[in-house]
Amino acid sequence: MQKIVVDANKHQVTLNLRELLAYKDLFLVLAYRDLKVRYAQTFLGLFWAFIQPAATLLIFTVVFGVAVKVETGGVPYPIFAIAGMSAWAYFAFVLNNSGNSIIGAQEMVKKIYFPRLIIPLSKAVVGLVDFAVAFVFMSGLMIFYGFMPSANIIYLPLFILLTIISALAVGIWLSALTIRYRDFQQIVPFMIQFGLYATPIAYPAETIIKSLPNWAVIIYYLNPMAGVVEGFRWSILGGEPPSKYAYISFVLIILLFISALYYFRKVERIMADIV
């Protein structure tokens, strides 16, 4: 028989991932709800998931591909840009949605017990749909330009995983922080806007490495997505493998992810009282 003991004097911060597994049905149902509700009563429905990256891609192509003529190593610019953008768009989606997720679910948080981590996790799942749409879009462009993916594509799953983990890491941090400090509601849109340019999406990472001093490049790669986007693009389009700086991003992602889980657990205990 299941036995629960709660003792105010014994606080142990364990991750308790087994409990999370026990609530997988709730997790799936919440993700389904978010997905269903997202485009409910919209005329274009899921087509919106296609319009958003397409519009950004159009602007990037005109500005960076045609006007500025960014060096892409022979890759057609739209393919170059969307390879970076699809990963970034997923990251931005998770940030946007998980930050407010606990506050948005506060009625539930105050009335029922469940591992709260499910809430930001389900947002990350919802984002995967858009991610998939962007992939289909990218494949379409590659067929259109007759562009063959590189042999590095076998590494793609790894970089997809890294994208998800980095989105979760930052997303979970933000969801826990936003409960305490609503300031983050203001900070997140700013972070996303800033990140779009501080990540090698519209331009190759080499441009940054070549033209900035060493310390500035290190700061640049403290953006977890900088290394991920670089590797993501490399696995699809080939060319130069991720620079040594990219490993700064990778290590940071792992650190952020583990610390996010622990910080979230810590805040979870008082979530219902402060939300």
Place this chain on the structure above:
Amino acid sequence: MSDIAIKVENLGKCYQIGHAKSGELRESFGQWFKKLKGSNGKAAETAYEFWALQNISFEVREGQAVGIIGHNGAGKSTLLKILSRITEPTKGRFEIRGRVSSLLEVGTGFHPELSGRENIYLNGTILGMKRSEIRAKFDEIVAFSGVEKFIDTPVKHYSSGMKVRLAFAVAAHLEPEILIIDEVLAVGDAEFQKKCLGKMDEVSKNEGRTILFVSHNMLALQSLCSEAILLSSGEVTATGSVDQVVSTYLRAFNASEKIKIVYPSSECPGNQSVKLLSQEVVPNEHDHLIVNDRPLEMTFRFENLQKGESVLDVTFHLADEMGNLVFVGSSAFSGNNMVGNGLHCYSCQIPAYLLHEGFYLISRLLIVKDKGTILYEHRDNITFQVKEPTVAEFGWKGAKEGIVRPKLEWVIK
């Protein structure tokens, strides 16, 4: 069989009041800064501590249904929240053996854009059911709710009554070993409430489920629970059989017997239509006693703020100390009471020998227009104690039985 299902030891919960609930960055930075400077950031000490619960200890055996009684703010909901693990205790510990479902609200997580069907799955999983479990009971749930026809319609098009029915249908089919229920029965129509109570009763008595139940409905508590816990100001003040505890609660409640309430002119309860000025039971014996061998006079004074003449009636619900409704008295039963703007005084008499000895209260006081529209309802009303005459020249010496004891006219041949 009589294993302990819930064991609570010395539980306490403290809230910081006057301290920002969700701090701002600025404040946190300020405190870090103070800590750095060595003045160990004691800003929090200016906040006022409020103990919502203190020294709570009790045990609930497996299969027992226990009611939790107390005034608003006594800590009932906080206790349920802690036991449901929604919030953590500040002090003490508790143990729960078995799968818990808590029902602190009906329809938690309901989403208006989703259909009834989808919401059953959503709400069911939120309450801790597996999807396979819901699938197995789906038809039963739908039948119980009585919204079959609209099961694929988005819930936003439901009436509020339908929403409650659907939510309750899900809740009634939960099968945890321990069920924690807050005052959720207050919503929904009376018929459906009865159906739910019946279902819960069935569940607890036939299937040996442990239930913790908070309600202000003493009758519901008494029919569902065998034991009860009385909370006042965050502490346990009585435990025992439900009848005993309910009676203690109502006596404590009535200790502040108010046979006459005259509202100060600036604080008259009411609205733009009517204002209540006073209510009273007139003592019919010296020393302000109310004795049941003579009629009781009750007087209600109010001001009609509406223009023109209208039919206005005073209706009151008289409840006994167990919370039973004794009767509904209304001036509507005595002709058309056409009154104009201004002050009015309505009086009535409760016949002699109708009420038992004991405490009574007016649980609802209504001012009704045109025999149907409630203009105003007041809840905090007079309470009074009825006594037997000191020299009982009549009657039964045993325990009081029945809600009233009218003196009937007997013909003996």
